Amino acid sequence: MSTLAPEKKAEAQQDGQFDRRALLVGVGAAAAAVVGAPLLRRAWADKATVFIARNQRYDGPLEQTIRDGLAATGFDHALIRGRKVLLKPNLVEPTKKCPQMTTHPAVVVAVANVFRNFGAEVVVGEGPGHMRDTEMALVESGMQDALDDAGLRFVDLNYSQTGWIKNAGRATVLDGFHFPREVLEADLIVSLPKMKTHHWVGYTGALKNLYGVIPGIKYGWPKNVLHYAGIPQSIYDINATLPKTISVVDGILAMEGDGPIMGSAKPMGLILVGTNNTAVDATLGRIMGFEPSKIEYLNLAGGRLGPIGDGLIGQHGERWRDVENPFTLIDAPQLRGLRRRGVLVT
Amino acid sequence: MSYLEVVLDRLAASDVCGYQAGAPAATEPTAVAALALLAHGRIERARRLTERLLEMQRKDGSLGIDRVHALPGWPTAWAILAWRAAQSSQGFDPAYVLAYERGRDWLLGVAGDSGDIVQWEGHDVHLRGWPWVVGTHSWVEPTSLALLALRLTGRGDSPRAREATAMLENRLLPDGGCNYGNTIVFGQALRPHLQPTGLALLALGNQADTTGRIGRSVEYLQRELYERTTTASLSYGLLGLAARGAYPNEANAWLRAAADRTLARDASSYKLGLIALASLGPDCPLVSGNWEATPTSAVEVGV
DSSP states (O other): OOOOOGGGOOHHHHHHHHOHHHHHHHHHHHHHHHHHHHHHHHHHTTOOEEEEEOSOOTTSOHHHHHHHHHHHTTOOGGGGTTOEEEEEEOOSSOOTTOGGGSOOHHHHHHHHHHHHHTTOEEEEEEOOSSOSOHHHHHHHHTHHHHHHHHTOOEEETTSSOEEEEEOSSOSSSOOEEEEEHHHHHOSEEEEEOEEEEETTTEEEOTTGGGGGGSOHHHHOSSOHHHHHHOHHHHHHHHHHHSSSEEEEEEEEEEEEBSTTTSOEEEEEEEEEEESOHHHHHHHHHHHHTBOGGGSHHHHHHBTTTBOOSGGGSEEEESOHHHHOOOOOBOOOGGGTTOBSSSOOBO | OOHHHHHHHHHHHOSSOOSSTTOOOOHHHHHHHHHHHHHTTOHHHHHHHHHHHHHHOOTTSOOOSSSSOOOOOTTHHHHHHHHHHHHHHTOOOHHHHHHHHHHHHHHHTOOOOOTTOOOOSSSOTTSOOOOSSTTSOOOHHHHHHHHHHHHTTTOTTSHHHHHHHHHHHHHSOTTSOBOSSOOEETTEEOOOBHHHHHHHHHHHTTOOOSSSHHHHHHHHHHHHOOTTSOHHHHHHHHHHHHHTTOOOTTHHHHHHHHHHHHHHHTOOHHHHHHHHHHTTGGGSHHHHOOOSOOOOHHHHTTO
16 A cells, blocks of 8 residues: 555544644653653664574573673663563464464563563553454463463553654654553663564564554554555654664564464574664564665664664674574565565465 | 343443543443443433533544544444434433434545555455545444444445445455455465454344355354453454354353453453443344343342
8 A cells, every 4th residue: 555645644643733632641741751761862872782592492591581682782771770661562463373473472571570670660562453352362372371470561552542742753744643651651662573574564573563552543453544654664653753662572483474464483493682673673684584775664764763784783692694594485576676685485 | 149230330330431440431432331231221320421422522423532532533433323222212312313413424424445555355445344544444343333333323225334234245254254354465364353253243234145254254253252252352253143143052151251351350341331232142232223221120220
């Protein structure tokens, strides 16, 4: 679907122009979030280092891996003590029949425990893109039991209170975004994507996963307003507008072929950690066999939100070349030419 | 006290109907709660909710998602249904008739967009239903709600209702069921989901099954619903089965289990309202089109 014609600007876009109360709530909440942001931004803005761990298992010592990764990428945990941290897994359309589609609960709980031990106030939030019954998404993904056992609070971002904030990216025609209160109030958002191919944009990682912070009640199921605005462009705009984000990628059981929903399982045994999501996604893509500069949303983000050039991204743990394992793709026009070496089709 | 009495008492005591307990009031949960209370004969308790919806109606006839957000207007269909029920249950009140007619006029002026989509293998993009957000494509759930609102306010034979019926049938998967509204993408049939399947069957009512997909959708729900099915999916699924004359004998036990879980976890007005509506099975006014309340003696005690 192409960019929306000006006369068809969607309701969600128009709403922000006259809904004064929502606007004021949004500005107030955003301002509150921004109070702590400069310190965090200064601390990590120039750190484009990505940590890769191999031979990882869901029943393994994930907390240690994640702590090591954060330390290696320059994350100063003292800065997060007493702060609000929102963990954002990928629960787009969970089903027990397809565990390679969604972030594994063990990764979410491990990250939560790491940040709780840092003294942060942790909450898990998601707005599933294809399901209105979020309870179903939590049960099918196994997340409900895991969060209950770990004593973690979940917020349904699809139905949360929202505030409007100006679009800082401007790659789309959208003037701004309605973000859930928990997003606007977070001092740090940790993107917890699944390592997956994506049949429209190539692959999905830390940046695309943050589509899920957009509330369905305002943008629909699917979040069609964003599709009309352009998928790569809206990925860029959302990430340019969000408060500080970092990521931990679940690449233990990945998905190849017809991702992000119908693809096949691909065991990779990887965890990636980074404090710059653009650099994380560029590294993730290289492992999967993509050329990051050919991925449209990374091309927009590169140099603006972070580096995508191999030489600009520091590596800790494993080197990406040592764990490279090209993912199969469906044979579709939009995916041809995204790879470094030829085209692999299912 | 039966589970249903507990559910209705909680609903009747709720001054603020939101998606979660303690959440601010929202249009959809308010309308669902009002419908549930009206359908069970708790008319006075429902009145404050239907009147609250009147206060939320905009000049153009639509309602936004809550008092703060005037857009998008997809919950308007729910308000139409609540006002239609109130108009019957509370004696003829011209305010409700006027409100649902204005809401319906707004609904009839809105359609899903398909102008920019040049090619799509899975469904007929030119069949117009309703979008979540004006200016975007038609999807299953807003179309189902709008069709239900048209059908149950006497516009089931209108061209838009006929087109919406065709659109919903077109979005059913070959093996039955539907999801948010895509069918086959890059050669693969997508997975069905319980909630939209139930809602689509409810909206389609007794529509003739010319392709076999409606029958296979009924079979899908019969196969998948059980006592652990999550509350919203279970409730919509049971309403869909009721609409096709296939309401299962186990429904009451399943809804009791769902009520126990919901009351223990978040007790949201939205979920409690859905449970109360689904408990009526074929007698639910959303299924039967009969707006007269069907109170039980046990329920009346709590009025």
